[in-house]
Amino acid sequence: MAAQYSISGTTAKAIAASVERGVAEGALEPGTALPPVRALAERLRVSPGTVATAYKELRQRAIVVTRGRGGTVIAAAPAVASRRPPRVPDGLLDLAGGHPDPALLPRLAPPSQLSPGARSHRGSPRLTRLEEAVRDWLGPDGVPVEHVTFAHGALDMVGRLLSVELRPGDAVAMEDPGYHHLLDLVTALGLRTVPVAVDDQGIRPDSLRTALRAGVRAVVCSPRAQNPCGGGFSGDRRDALVDVLRETPDVLVVENDHASSVAGAPLHTLTAGGLNRWVHVRTVSKFLGTDLRWAAAACDPTTLARHDGRLLLTSGWVSHLLQETVYGLLTDEDTRALVARAQETYALRRNALRRELTGRGITARGVSGMNLWVPVRDESAIVNGLRSYGWWVAAGARFRTSAAPGVRISTAELPPAGAVRLASDFAAVLGESEATYGG
Known part of the structure; x- marks a missing residue:
């Protein structure tokens, strides 16, 4: 204190x-x-x-x-010191971290052919074959792929773009509830967050229009597997959002497709709508491995030049060893089969818990991705109550700006049999909470 x-x-x-x-x-x-x-x-x-x-x-x-x-x-996430997430108490099943199931990740091995010597890769920062693999990955989903680049993960990419495009005090439209690390990053850059409401189809057009009229200079959103609520753009929602965004053509639109291949939903990308300033970012940490700190992005030529110009002055390039590893996995047939199985498994687990909760009269949101968002009146009562039953879930406060309370449950490692027990325990805790706190 x-x-x-x-x-x-x-x-x-x-x-x-x-x-x-x-x-x-x-x-x-x-x-x-x-x-x-x-x-x-x-x-x-x-x-x-x-x-x-x-x-x-x-x-x-x-x-x-x-x-x-x-x-x-x-600040909730002060831009100083090394902060770690709270330790999961012994004996609890961790459903708070949002991590993939290790059993559904490929074995990571460095490439057998290592880069020779200590030479600069600034002249050719990206492996041509990985660029082409990225185009083959993004293009079929409707993302324009003429200009692509790489970064050290999605947060690295978004942070670099916002620091180049905006100045302290500028406003950024952010999903509410939204990914807490992105919310913290915006604050750490000295930018202002303008919350945009979300539903099962992602950000809402009316709320986005309000944010744009408030003068935001960038929009950060998820087209599917929205974290923490699991929403995903439909075709109609995408079209409605594009119509709104065309009213302010100079605003940078950052589309964070973080779960991509295991999202369990088709991509309806804003980038296919003819916007002036846009970037579509994808990472591989959810389906190839959390240690692969690599992201690919397709973007308009101005955004490409500004991002790569700043990258050149800092780390210079993304490790070619990392690029070789990612290329090997993206093009490996056994890995592709494992990723397809992972997508099916995550959808099965997410839907199983949602079905069990709904059957007990408990609202649960999440049509894609690895998480469910459950609206509650008292987050602490639910989190502490579930802890007494052996479950560790995430209180929604760190994901919210002005949205109503809730808890996030990560379902990636929760089998259907566990979903039955968790839903039953959740209903019991909810009843205890209502009896003790009046809801």
Whole structure:
């Protein structure tokens, strides 16, 4: 708590550094309220303007957020220190992580032919054969594939694009509920999140139009396997969204197809709608392995130039060893068969739990991907209640901006027999919650 950590310093820079140090060391946890400006100024014997400047710097660096009358507090995901997810208590089945089933991933092996020597790949950063494999992968789904590039995962790609295209204070339209790491990333870049409501068909056109009229400069969305709600664009929804997006042609549209080959739903891509600024991003971590930090993207030529220009100045290129490994897996027939089996298995497991919950009168959303979103009134009561039955699920707070409460259940490793038991336990916990907390 703030009372247990003494903020020090007599300059704005020193005060900000003291707060940052407290966050990095874990003494100032997310949500901790910092002293009011005048109170801290009086204690440190500096002017209120000095403290206000320190707090402004911390806000710009996404270490703190200001909640109006609620004061200044440490951000939920401060852009400092190494944060790890909470440890799963012993004896619980982890349905919170959103990870694929290890039994449905291929065995990873480095390519037998390693890159020779220590030479620069800046002149040819992408393997031509992998570029062609990406075009063969994306093209049949309707994604324009004239311009493709690679990155170190989807978050790396999105973060680089937003940092090139936008400036601190600019607004980004984000799904609500949405992927918590993307929400944290936007905050860490000093950008403002404008929430866009989602349903079983993904982002809603009316909510998107409201966000665009509020002046957002980029839109980040999932065309299928939306995390955490499992929605996916239908053809009609895609067309309606494209019509809305054409009203603001300079807005960058980032389509994050993170589950792609195991999403369990067809792709209806916004990128086929003739937009000016767009990028379609795909990763392989959900079906080839979480250690393969690689993403492919197709995009318009301006976006390609800006992304690759920034990449050239930082890491330069994506490891050719990594590219060789991905190419080998993408083109291997046994791996393709395993991925097809994984898609069927994930759909079976997701649908089994959804059916069991629905049969007990419990609303569960999720028509694609590896997760279900279950609306509840009291997240903590449900999470703690299920814990007593041996289940570990994710509270929805970290996924939400202004959406109603819920919990996310990852179904990738939950067999149908387990779905029956979980649904029964969920119904029992829900009844206990209503009896104790009035719902």
